[in-house]
Amino acid sequence: MSASAAKVSRKENSNHDGADETSEKEQQEAIEHIDEVQNEIDRLNEQASEEILKVEQKYNKLRQPFFQKRSELIAKIPNFWVTTFVNHPQVSALLGEEDEEALHYLSRVEVTEFEDIKSGYRIDFYFDENPYFENKALSKEFNVNEGGDPVSKSTEIKWKAGKDLTKRTGQTPNKSGKKRQHEEPESFFTWFTDHSDAGADELGEVIKDDIWPNPLQYYLVILLRQIKPAENGDFIKVVIKASQCLP
């Protein structure tokens, strides 16, 4: 069917655009004008994106000294990061017992958003000397390649002999004896070798967008418990740090 034949049949099927019917030529002109107007809208969208990026860059700079100060303070608190991760529901689900043991040596975490590329960021994990691997730092970096596709890359972990946590099975043994429905990642550290979903890396985004903006709230998971009403009718509130209740 030719384009014009199709168009005619479409019009015949329609029963309400008779009176103010516009000619084929006028319609074609209207489409061309819409295209021009659309180019103006697209140009404004690009300008808006650029301005928003500049605001974000400005505030990234302004926040930097506070992040620096926060890192120095966090360094004074033993086990700050492992406690924060254990208290975070999504991250804790990824942690085997030995992962948690290894993360006791995690002394510093840094999230850096790149200035030049909108979607790029890097997460650096600094470790004390530990029995698991030789690296002092492990990083994972998210970026876009030349073709515009999201990619990620990581530090190669130099495991000490017999300590490769990504090669252990049964870190969290399945006591029921049933076969697992689908293979779960065995270790938090498999994240460093998994580059399958660089555009929407779940752990990366949780750390960047949820933990990094305010890690203290996870370190201090506060349970607010209402105890029996006091004499005057008020409630007595008891605040317990959940992180300190864990065995």
Added chain:
Amino acid sequence: MSASAAKVSRKENSNHDGADETSEKEQQEAIEHIDEVQNEIDRLNEQASEEILKVEQKYNKLRQPFFQKRSELIAKIPNFWVTTFVNHPQVSALLGEEDEEALHYLSRVEVTEFEDIKSGYRIDFYFDENPYFENKALSKEFNVNEGGDPVSKSTEIKWKAGKDLTKRTGQTPNKSGKKRQHEEPESFFTWFTDHSDAGADELGEVIKDDIWPNPLQYYLVILLRQIKPAENGDFIKVVIKASQCLP
């Protein structure tokens, strides 16, 4: 277990924070300082959000005359909106045959983002006189209520006798005779009565974020076909408007 007992046991389990061990009191002070620094970071985050909102508001204003002009041009093209919706993969999946017939009377669509509330928007559909309902306009509006929860509300559709498309079954009859696995919405127009997912209304967000920014690209679903190489080695390209190929 008391908080302090728990803390001691945590430290005993940990085997690397002995030398530079900070006292309980110093740790408590560090936590309080982190909290202060965090307040500064939160303040900067709020300022950044406000500045970004202002940029968005500025560009909403700048785009407005172009959207206005675009609407005027679209009005010259019969069946622009129904063709656009039919060509959009997600919207088209919601359209029964009679929905499509009714949408032939859809003459204008407008998306308005509210200035005062970040997540609020309204979609207005203007209809010509039609055999289905009395309304000249149908709107659906998304907002947050006083408690901060997302809510939506819509125009009540005044269906003409026997024309309520949301009460028809078998618009798209199931020829296989099998019972449906789960009830699908029967009509595009059920969207106007469905307020179950106001925070992430799929159709609302597709129209606002995907169609409205550039409806022409869906009206003109362009198939670019490479035909046999021409004499000089270039490819001859043939452009066909898919919207005009539909029967």
